[in-house]
Amino acid sequence: MNGNSWLGLTDQALPIGAVYEWCLRPQCGAVVLFSGTVRDHAVDEHGDLRPDVQFLTYEAYDEQVVPAFQSIERELRARWPHTGRVALLHRTGRLGLMESSVVAAVSSPHRPDAFEAARFAIDAVKASAPIWKHEVWADGADWGTGAHQVVQPHAVPTAGGGSRS
Numbered sequence: 001m002n003g004n005s006w007l008g009l010t011d012q013a014l015p016i017g018a019v020y021e022w023c024l025r026p027q028c029g030a031v032v033l034f035s036g037t038v039r040d041h042a043v044d045e046h047g048d049l050r051p052d053v054q055f056l057t058y059e060a061y062d063e064q065v066v067p068a069f070q071s072i073e074r075e076l077r078a079r080w081p082h083t084g085r086v087a088l089l090h091r092t093g094r095l096g097l098m099e100s101s102v103v104a105a106v107s108s109p110h111r112p113d114a115f116e117a118a119r120f121a122i123d124a125v126k127a128s129a130p131i132w133k134h135e136v137w138a139d140g141a142d143w144g145t146g147a148h149q150v151v152q153p154h155a156v157p158t159a160g161g162g163s164r165s
Contacts, residue, residue: 006087007069028084028107030114036102052138061130072124075153
């Protein structure tokens with residue numbers, strides 16, 4: 001935690017309630033918090049359902065995750081300059097069903113900016129952070145489906161719009 005930023009990688013349970021409370025600001029009328037949780041199925045790159053997910057294991061290039069989160073925050077604040085606080089936290093290690101793997105939270109004076117900025121934040125984490133997911137199903141295991149090249153945050157589109165030039 002530093003000023004208006006809470007960026008981190010941990011192998012501990014993510015503090016969802018504490019993130020929300022920390023994002024509250026007197027000048028901000030909106031806090032949007034997204035928590036990504038482990039679900040009981042996955043869909044592979046061919047659109048086939050992989051039922052019976054047992055657990056996920058996340059690995060990360062630890063030294064590069066927070067710098068990637070800092071780049072995401074800089075881009076977020078460039079697009080939504082009135083943003084209050086930003087939290088980007090990701091968990092590593094083995095996670096069971098319904099455990100939170102990632103949290104993106106944004107406070108803002110107004111609801112539309114908070115929703116858009118939080119959506120951008122989670123999309124940018126998925127596109128820009130060096131974090132990998134290993135899925136284990138009842139009948140097998142593989143690295144997360146839909147892998148892609150890491151992109152810079154400025155290339156991540158805003159929901160309903162394009163990327164910033």
